[in-house]
Amino acid sequence: xxxxxxxxxxxxxxxxxxxxxxxxxxxxxxxxxxxxxxxxxxxxxxxxxxxxxxxxxxxxxxxxxxxxxxxxxxxxxxxxxxxxxxxxxxxxxxxxxxxxxxxxxxxxxxxxxxxxxxxxxxxxxxxxxxxxxxxxxxxxxxxxxxxxxxxxxxxxxxxxxxxxxxxxxxxxxxxxxxxxxxxxxxxxxxxxxxxxxxxxxxxxxxxxxxxxxxxxxxxxxxxxxxxxxxxxxxxxxxxxxxxxxxxxxxxxxxxxxxxxxxxxxxxxxxxxxxxxxxxxxxxxxxxxxxxxxxxxxxxxxxxxxxxxxxxxxxxxxxx
Numbered sequence: 001x002x003x004x005x006x007x008x009x010x011x012x013x014x015x016x017x018x019x020x021x022x023x024x025x026x027x028x029x030x031x032x033x034x035x036x037x038x039x040x041x042x043x044x045x046x047x048x049x050x051x052x053x054x055x056x057x058x059x060x061x062x063x064x065x066x067x068x069x070x071x072x073x074x075x076x077x078x079x080x081x082x083x084x085x086x087x088x089x090x091x092x093x094x095x096x097x098x099x100x101x102x103x104x105x106x107x108x109x110x111x112x113x114x115x116x117x118x119x120x121x122x123x124x125x126x127x128x129x130x131x132x133x134x135x136x137x138x139x140x141x142x143x144x145x146x147x148x149x150x151x152x153x154x155x156x157x158x159x160x161x162x163x164x165x166x167x168x169x170x171x172x173x174x175x176x177x178x179x180x181x182x183x184x185x186x187x188x189x190x191x192x193x194x195x196x197x198x199x200x201x202x203x204x205x206x207x208x209x210x211x212x213x214x215x216x217x218x219x220x221x222x223x224x225x226x227x228x229x230x231x232x233x234x235x236x237x238x239x240x241x242x243x244x245x246x247x248x249x250x251x252x253x254x255x256x257x258x259x260x261x262x263x264x265x266x267x268x269x270x271x272x273x274x275x276x277x278x279x280x281x282x283x284x285x286x287x288x289x290x291x292x293x294x295x296x297x298x299x300x301x302x303x304x305x306x307x308x309x310x311x312x313x314x315x316x317x318x319x
Contacts, residue, residue, distance in 0.1 A: 010035040012045040012054040018140040018165045024088040024185035025058045040137060046075055049082065049190060056085065062184040063092070066115055068235045073249045076188070076278055077206045077237065083191045084204055084279035092181040094120055094139070097168040098155045099146050104171055109134050111142035112157030116176075120157050123175040128155075143168060184284065194280050197255035200288040202232065204278035207268055208239065208247045217248075223267035224252060227260040228295030247274075253289035256280040259300035260291065 011031050014021040015038020022038075025031055037054055039045050048054035061072050076082060094116055098107070107128045112120065117133050124131055134153055136142035142156035143166045155171065162168060186204075209216045224231060233251035254261040257280070269275050293299060308314075 008035050009056070010037055010048075010054040012037045012039050012048040012057040014042065014045065014059070014138055015039060016138070016140050016144070016165075018159060018162055019138050020090050020092065020159060020183055021058050021060060021138075021185065023090050023159075024060075024183075025187075027088045027090075028058075028086065028187060042069075042072055042075065046079055046082065046188065049188060050079060052190075056187050056189040058088075058185055058187050060183050061087075061186045062233065063115065064180070064182045064184075065092075065119055065178055068233070068249060070237065073206075073235065073237055077247055077249070077276060081191050082188050082278070084186045084281055085189050085192065085195075086187040086281050087202065087284045088185045088187070089284045090183050090185060092116075092119070092176065092183050093160055093174065093179070094157050094176045095160055095162065095170050096120075096124075096155055096172040096175050097143055097146070097158050097162055097166075098171050100167065100169050102154060102169070102171075104128060107131055107155045107171075109151075109153050110155045110157065111136045111145040111151070111153040113137070113139050113142065116142075116157045119176045119178065119181060122177045123172070127172070131155075140165065186281075194256055197257050197280075198282040200283045200286045201253075201255035201258075201280055202283045203252045203254060203256055203261055203265075203280040204233075205250050205252075205265070205268070206247055206276040206278065207250060207272045208245075208274040210271065210273050212245065220248065220268065220271060223271060224264050227264045227267075228291050229254060229260055229264045230289060254280075259297040260295045263300060 011025055011034060013025050042059050045057035045059055049057045059072050060069050062068050104127060108131060110124060110131045111134045114135050116139050136145055139158050143158040143162050145151050145153045146156050163170060207220060230253045231250060232253060235249040236246045237249060239245040239247050252261060256262055256265060
């Protein structure tokens with residue numbers, strides 16, 4: 001590991017320079033002017049955080065087209081001591097690049113990250129029907145593979161602006177099937193105290209069902225529904241010890257310091273044999289949760305005050 005000056009924070013991200021992950025890290029104000037460490041994969045980025053080699057890591061967690069990034073979800077479920085401290089959205093757009101002088105009719109092998117290839121396959125099938133896909137570890141690495149003679153790559157799926165990093169020609173722009181695709185990234189640190197609510201927050205956790213039975217998932221979801229907590233993500237992942245055992249990745253609107261969210265988490269903890277709290281942090285889209293009066297903070301406080309009055313025999317218990 002290279003030496004980091006004292007007082008400088010270190011951030012790991014999927015490299016090399018120019019990736020969508022780097023674009024997400026550029027959205028973090030406190031990361032400006034700090035040390036950025038490009039790594040080869042998500043596991044290395046999180047390991048940097050666990051070992052203290054980096055203060056935080058930016059990782060992709062969800063895509064609007066392909067859904068959750070399962071390797072990230074599984075890592076957060078199984079690596080202890082991690083906390084999500086922020087989320088960031090990056091529009092996903094792709095260009096097709098080649099070495100200077102290469103024409104579209106010459107394209108036979110196309111390098112690209114598997115997720116990117118899936119989003120661009122329709123365009124490639126239409127314009128280069130004889131092509132073959134060569135997987136790359138990142139979309140920037142795909143462009144680098146153009147210059148690795150042993151790989152035999154003719155074209156690469158890459159992010160816009162790749163020509164600032166490599167001597168390539170852009171054959172086509174906007175080749176993704178869905179022009180509105182967005183990838184959600186999260187900034188992950190070691191466990192830290194939860195910050196204060198911003199008014200537009202999200203809470204992430206991973207929950208295991210207590211048993212494989214009819215209605216078990218409904219019982220879990222009722223912990224949120226009864227408190228008026230909306231879920232923005234619910235994804236199942238196999239635990240892996242035997243068939244029929246699942247954990248659920250959950251994103252809920254609100255902050256753990258919101259009364260309704262805290263009450264829901266207490267219910268989940270009583271229900272589930274294992275709950276991993278991943279963090280409460282500001283939403284990237286800054287959309288505040290809408291709640292009914294019966295579920296606002298004052299309603300929960302009033303209910304507790306009423307119960308206290310019942311127990312203590314005060315007039316408040318008669319309301």
